[in-house]
Each structure stands twice: as C-alpha cells, then as structure tokens.
Amino acid sequence: MASSRPIIPPRIPCVRCPLRRLDTFRDFSPPELDFIADFKLGELIADPGMSIMGEGERHPQLYTVLAGWGFRYKILEDGRRQILNYLLPGDMVGLQGNIMLEMQHSVEALTRMTLCMFERERLIELYQRHPSLAYDITWLAAREESMLDEHLLSIGRRSAAERAAYLLVFLHSRAKSTAPVQAGQSITLPLTQQHVADTLGLSLVHTNKTLRKLADQGLIRWLDRGCEVINAEGLHQVAEWWPPAESKRPFI
Amino acid sequence: MASSRPIIPPRIPCVRCPLRRLDTFRDFSPPELDFIADFKLGELIADPGMSIMGEGERHPQLYTVLAGWGFRYKILEDGRRQILNYLLPGDMVGLQGNIMLEMQHSVEALTRMTLCMFERERLIELYQRHPSLAYDITWLAAREESMLDEHLLSIGRRSAAERAAYLLVFLHSRAKSTAPVQAGQSITLPLTQQHVADTLGLSLVHTNKTLRKLADQGLIRWLDRGCEVINAEGLHQVAEWWPPAESKRPFI
DNA sequence: CGATGCCTTGAATGAAATCAAGGCAGGTGG
DNA sequence: CCACCTGCCTTGATTTCATTCAAGGCATCG
Numbered sequence: 001m002a003s004s005r006p007i008i009p010p011r012i013p014c015v016r017c018p019l020r021r022l023d024t025f026r027d028f029s030p031p032e033l034d035f036i037a038d039f040k041l042g043e044l045i046a047d048p049g050m051s052i053m054g055e056g057e058r059h060p061q062l063y064t065v066l067a068g069w070g071f072r073y074k075i076l077e078d079g080r081r082q083i084l085n086y087l088l089p090g091d092m093v094g095l096q097g098n099i100m101l102e103m104q105h106s107v108e109a110l111t112r113m114t115l116c117m118f119e120r121e122r123l124i125e126l127y128q129r130h131p132s133l134a135y136d137i138t139w140l141a142a143r144e145e146s147m148l149d150e151h152l153l154s155i156g157r158r159s160a161a162e163r164a165a166y167l168l169v170f171l172h173s174r175a176k177s178t179a180p181v182q183a184g185q186s187i188t189l190p191l192t193q194q195h196v197a198d199t200l201g202l203s204l205v206h207t208n209k210t211l212r213k214l215a216d217q218g219l220i221r222w223l224d225r226g227c228e229v230i231n232a233e234g235l236h237q238v239a240e241w242w243p244p245a246e247s248k249r250p251f252i
Numbered sequence: 253m254a255s256s257r258p259i260i261p262p263r264i265p266c267v268r269c270p271l272r273r274l275d276t277f278r279d280f281s282p283p284e285l286d287f288i289a290d291f292k293l294g295e296l297i298a299d300p301g302m303s304i305m306g307e308g309e310r311h312p313q314l315y316t317v318l319a320g321w322g323f324r325y326k327i328l329e330d331g332r333r334q335i336l337n338y339l340l341p342g343d344m345v346g347l348q349g350n351i352m353l354e355m356q357h358s359v360e361a362l363t364r365m366t367l368c369m370f371e372r373e374r375l376i377e378l379y380q381r382h383p384s385l386a387y388d389i390t391w392l393a394a395r396e397e398s399m400l401d402e403h404l405l406s407i408g409r410r411s412a413a414e415r416a417a418y419l420l421v422f423l424h425s426r427a428k429s430t431a432p433v434q435a436g437q438s439i440t441l442p443l444t445q446q447h448v449a450d451t452l453g454l455s456l457v458h459t460n461k462t463l464r465k466l467a468d469q470g471l472i473r474w475l476d477r478g479c480e481v482i483n484a485e486g487l488h489q490v491a492e493w494w495p496p497a498e499s500k501r502p503f504i
Numbered sequence: 505c506g507a508t509g510c511c512t513t514g515a516a517t518g519a520a521a522t523c524a525a526g527g528c529a530g531g532t533g534g
Numbered sequence: 535c536c537a538c539c540t541g542c543c544t545t546g547a548t549t550t551c552a553t554t555c556a557a558g559g560c561a562t563c564g
Contacts, residue, residue: 074404095394131379141390155407192542
C-alpha cells in the first residue's frame with residue numbers, strides 16, 4: 001500500500017534541510033547529520049485529504065514532516081471522528097508503529113505535504129550510536145504528550161468559545177514558529193470548520209456559531225478553507241492559555 | 253520542598269523488585285539491572301491526597317511508581333480540574349520535567365504510594381551507556397501518548413455512559429496487569445466519583461447518575477471510595493473499546 | 505454529638521446536538 | 535454560456551443532554 005503512494009528518492013539533502021535554517025530548531029553535529037542523511041530513505045509527497053497511515057495498519061516506516069500540515073485522528077465504528085493533534089514541519093510521524101504492533105490512529109494530509117522517510121529497522125542503531133538523537137526522540141515524544149495534556153484539559157473543561165480560541169491560537173503559535181519567515185504577512189491556518197469541530201469535540205453547527213462569535217469580536221477572520229488570526233493576544237485571553245516557554249527544539 | 257516529604261533510602265533493592273516478578277514486565281539484563289540499582293537514589297512514600305509534583309515547579313527527580321495509584325491533572329485558574337491519566341505500578345513520573353523547564357501538570361497520590369526516585373542528571377548517562385533502556389523510556393512515552401489519544405477520543409466523542417464505561421474498564425484492565433496475583437479476588441478501583449467526573453469532563457451530579465445506570469445494569473458496583481467491576485465484558489461493549497494487544501512491557 | 509466526606513436524588517436551567525434550509529463560490533458537462 | 539453539482543459556510547427552530555441548584559442520607563472520626 002505504501003508503494004502505491006508517490007515515494008521518491010531524497011531530493012532535499014539533509015545538509016540543506018530547510019528546517020535547520022529556522023532558529024526554532026537545534027543544529028546537528030556533523031556526525032549526527034551524517035547519520036541522519038544515511039538514515040533517510042526517501043521522501044513521500046501527500047496531497048490534501050490523502051491518508052498517510054491508517055489505524056490498525058503495520059507500518060515499516062517512520063516519517064518527519066518536512067513541509068505542509070497534516071493531522072492524526074481516531075474514529076469510532078459509527079463514524080464519530082476525533083482529531084488528536086496536528087502535524088507541522090519538524091514533527092515525527094509513526095513512532096507509535098515501532099512500539100505497538102499496529103498503528104492506533106490514522107494520519108491524513110491537510111495540505112500538500114512532504115515527509116522524510118526513515119527505515120524503522122535502523123532506529124535501534126540510532127539509539128546505539130547516537131544517544132543524543134535518541135534523547136531527542138524522547139524529547140519529541142514528551143512534547144507531544146504535553147500537547148495532548150493541554151488538549152484534554154481543553155476538551156474536558158473549557159467552554160466551546162474557550163476551546164475554539166485555544167485551538168486557533170495554539171495552531172497559530174505553532175505555525176508561526178515553523179513557517180518560513182514572511183515579512184509581516186499573516187498566517188492562514190489551512191482548516192475547515194469540520195476539522196475544528198472534530199478537534200474540539202463539538203458539532204459542526206455549534207462550531208460554526210462559536211467561530212462566528214469569535215469573528216464578530218474581531219479576533220479571527222474565517223476564509224474559505226482557512227482561518228486568519230487577527231488578534232492573537234485576545235485569543236490567548238479568552239482561552240486562558242499561553243504557549244510554554246520553549247528553547248530550541250530538536251528534530252530528526 | 254521535596255525534602256519536606258518522607259524520602260527514605262532504598263529499602264527495596266532492585267534485584268528483588270516486586271514488579272519484575274510479574275509477567276507483565278520485561279526482564280533486565282544483569283548490566284542493566286546494575287545500572288538501575290545504582291541510578292536509584294531512594295524511595296518516596298506518599299499518602300492519599302498528597303501532592304507529588306505541582307504544575308510550574310522545577311523537579312530535579314524522576315520517579316517510577318513501585319506501588320499504589322496516583323493521577324496526573326491540570327487545573328484552570330477558576331478551579332476547573334481535568335485528570336489526564338492515572339499512574340499505576342511501573343509508570344514513570346516526571347519525565348516531562350527533563351524536557352520542559354517546568355512541570356506542565358500536577359501529580360497527586362490516590363492511595364498510599366511508593367515511588368523509586370532517580371537522579372535526573374544521570375538520565376543522559378543512561379542514554380549513553382544503555383541504549384536498550386533509553387529505548388524503553390521512549391517506549392513508555394509512546395505508550396502514554398497512545399493512552400492519551402484514547403482518552404481524547406473518549407472525552408471528545410463518546411457519550412457520558414460510554415465514557416464512564418471506557419474509563420472503568422480501562423482502569424480495570426490496567427489494574428489487572430499490575431496487581432499482585434490474588435486468587436479470583438475482585439479488584440477495586442480506588443476512586444471517588446469526583447475523580448471520575450474530573451476525568452470524564454462531566455459534572456459530579458451527572459457522573460453520579462451515569463454510574464448509577466451502569467450499576468443498575470449490573471456492570472459495576474460502587475462502594476465507598478471505590479468501584480468494583482462486575483462485568484468487564486459488558487463495559488467493553490458499552491464503551492466499544494478493547495485494550496490493545498501488548499507484549500511484555502518495559503519499565504525503569 | 506457535631507463535623508466532614510462521599511454518595512444520591514429531584515427540579516430548574518442552560519449549553520450543545522440535531523433537524524432543516526439556504527447561500528455562495530468553483531468546477532463540470534451539456 | 536448556462537444548468538447543475540459539490541463542498542463549505544451560515545442561520546433559525548426544536549430537542550436532548552448535561553449543568554447547576556438544592557437537599558438529604560449515611561457512614562466515619564475526633
């Protein structure tokens with residue numbers, strides 16, 4: 001099944017990885033970089049809406065998002081869907097496949113994505129030869145966990161408006177730190193209201209009404225298939241949430 | 253602050269660790285065991301209701317639950333509380349403190365707990381000298397992540413009754429795999445309905461009514477400060493959830 | 505014997521889901 | 535070029551589910 005997808009040999013050499021240029025991410029030492037470059041099998045291009053991994057599947061690969069947005073989700077038998085988190089450049093995808101036999105969630109592309117593909121088999125080698133990179137993987141897992149904690153608090157205890165404000169300003173701040181620096185240009189979150197609804201645990205209709213209120217307050221502007229954050233500070237205050245202080249992030 | 257708590261030198265040597273005897277957990281190689289034994293600083297005893305870590309604190313230690321139950325939670329300014337997950341024997345506590353500067357959640361004891369205390373500083377050493385243990389830590393982090401994913405699906409998309417059934421059977425199955433083998437004796441989950449409410453994102457009153465219905469269906473029995481699962485299979489069906497197949501688990 | 509902690513229940517209120525339409529832009533095919 | 539989809543957003547009316555309010559019960563403990 002993976003073979004039916006457009007997998008191509010590495011086009012973007014790790015030495016010239018565009019993510020390394022951003023100062024959100026930490027630098028590799030030369031031996032680390034060599035290892036990673038060798039570890040990389042190729043690239044996967046995914047178009048919007050394309051399924052990258054499916055719950056219950058076994059996946060021999062491990063990915064890192066190089067460009068574009070995606071999301072992880074689970075569905076119940078009757079179709080109720082919960083989006084668990086979003087995938088942005090620098091995020092790892094499919095680590096769970098190494099630990100559990102089967103994937104416990106699905107992954108879908110939101111925009112056109114480029115993913116770096118790694119050989120799962122060689123993960124052990126990474127742990128043996130590069131403890132610092134192993135530690136980075138743990139770091140990434142712990143960071144994912146802390147995002148999920150915050151989402152749980154949000155869905156469990158925040159009101160609809162607070163939840164929506166939280167989600168949008170959360171994504172906004174993540175987008176800001178991974179977007180190629182564009183002079184003053186505003187960032188658009190590439191979502192539909194259905195995605196928002198499925199993330200917040202609300203119905204589409206109620207999500208729409210809630211977003212309308214935020215828009216009426218001048219906090220956001222909703223475009224076709226996208227959301228523009230106009231007043232991030234206002235959203236922070238509605239949500240009662242501020243992003244945790246973060247030093248330079250690792251990525252693989 | 254940690255010094256005001258009853259920290260005692262190791263009483264239970266790792267060689268005779270009671271968890272290693274359970275066949276839920278994997279065995280250590282002799283060198284691994286030596287390292288862990290040396291890594292262990294002491295034990296922490298926590299009584300029910302005692303705070304083990306607080307959000308915003310910096311924690312120099314890392315723990316593993318040796319006995320007893322606890323939980324991780326977050327609170328909003330106005331007091332709304334969300335329980336994120338429960339801590340059972342074999343679970344790691346405080347890894348996040350290594351990655352983020354400050355803890356992003358709090359930890360409290362539910363029953364009397366014994367925790368093994370490790371020196372955070374030496375975690376890097378563990379990564380350098382024992383890649384297999386490093387991998388185990390990643391394994392534990394990924395497992396925690398997959399539990400949080402399931403909780404998110406539950407709170408976001410399941411009905412009150414489904415959620416309650418899920419939580420109880422989830423805890424029941426976790427308890428079963430870590431409890432010292434007691435011949436046919438039933439397991440009691442050491443919770444109050446307030447804990448259940450704060451885990452499910454429901455009010456106490458509505459939680460009570462929901463649990464009542466499950467009890468009326470003969471699925472559970474509610475005791476004072478505890479819940480007895482009578483019909484696990486029934487709960488699985490209400491929740492539409494079964495525990496993922498799991499091979500022997502690592503622990504540190 | 506009065507507190508306190510935990511569970512229980514009924515009644516009133518409120519938030520969110522569901523039901524039901526409709527609008528509007530972009531794309532396609534006759 | 536127009537007719538007709540289709541996907542995404544919007545709005546009002548109704549119903550369902552969950553919260554809040556209010557009280558009481560019943561053990562345990564000092």
